[in-house]
Amino acid sequence: MISSLTGTVESVGLNHAVITVSGFGMRFSATPQTLAGLRRGESGRVSTSMVVREDSMTLFGFATEDEREVFDVLLGVSGVGPRLALAVLAVYEPEAVRVAASTGDDKAFTKVPGIGPKGARRIVLELTDKLVPTGAPVAAGADGGVSSAVGQPWMEQVLEALTSLGWTEKDAEKAVRDTLRHEPELEESGDVASVLKATLRHLGQGHSSRSGR
Structure with a gap:
């Protein structure tokens, strides 16, 4: 069982990345937060979990154990x-x-x-009995787009990442708009990882709605 990967980051996608270890390119799926910490061409490490099914073996990567x-x-x-x-x-x-x-x-x-x-x-x-809080602090969400963001390449990437996680395109766009309205500096930066992380934080705190699917 592969429990971790350490090597050179070959590529980073919206929902996956590839790390080369001893000449083998190991592809894994991961959250946007984990992927945001990886840089192509640099050394990277992720903890991993392999899900084995009859017709596939899929690796999932995480920033922490x-x-x-x-x-x-x-x-x-x-x-x-x-x-x-x-x-x-x-x-x-x-x-x-x-x-x-x-x-x-x-x-x-x-x-x-x-x-x-x-x-x-x-x-x-x-x-209930399987996950017990450790007492570690939990980051609170910020309070909370913007029409000029529509059509921007980074906006399309953020929406694609959110829809790949299960949100509808309509709900994803509304969530990003709400986030940018409360944190306009994110729109100026145009940084995909930052906008995505902030939007997920807002969604987690319930500041943006989604369809009940």
């Missing part, structure tokens, strides 16, 4: 696959997931695309 641990626990919940588990970690930090699970906050999980009220209750029920 804490994220991987929560990912693996989420996979043990009925109806939660790797894509959904990754979406949870794209919206919430590991400690926030622990807090939501231990306090029975099922509404927190409904903010993740693909998780409805029923699924959220099941997640809380099955995780």
Whole structure:
């Protein structure tokens, strides 16, 4: 089992990256936050979890072992696959997931695309004793686009990343607009990773709505 990768970052996409280790290019899926910490041509390291199925073997990468641990626990919940588990970690930090699970906050999980009220209750029920808060601080979301952002290359990349995580294009665009309205400096920077991370933070705190799918 591959538990981590350390090597040269060959490429970074919207939902995956490739790190070359001893001549082998290892591709893995990851959250936008993890991918934002990788730079092409530089050394990179990620903790990994491999999901093996009858017809595939997929590698998932994480910036910390804490994220991987929560990912693996989420996979043990009925109806939660790797894509959904990754979406949870794209919206919430590991400690926030622990807090939501231990306090029975099922509404927190409904903010993740693909998780409805029923699924959220099941997640809380099955995780109550499996994820215990460590006491680590949980980052609070900021309070909270902009018409000029539409059509910008970076805007298209942010929307593509959000829709790949499960949000509809309409909800993704609204979330980005709301984020840029409260943090206009992000639009000026045009940095995909920064805008994406801020939008996910806003979504996690419930400042932007999404369709109940």
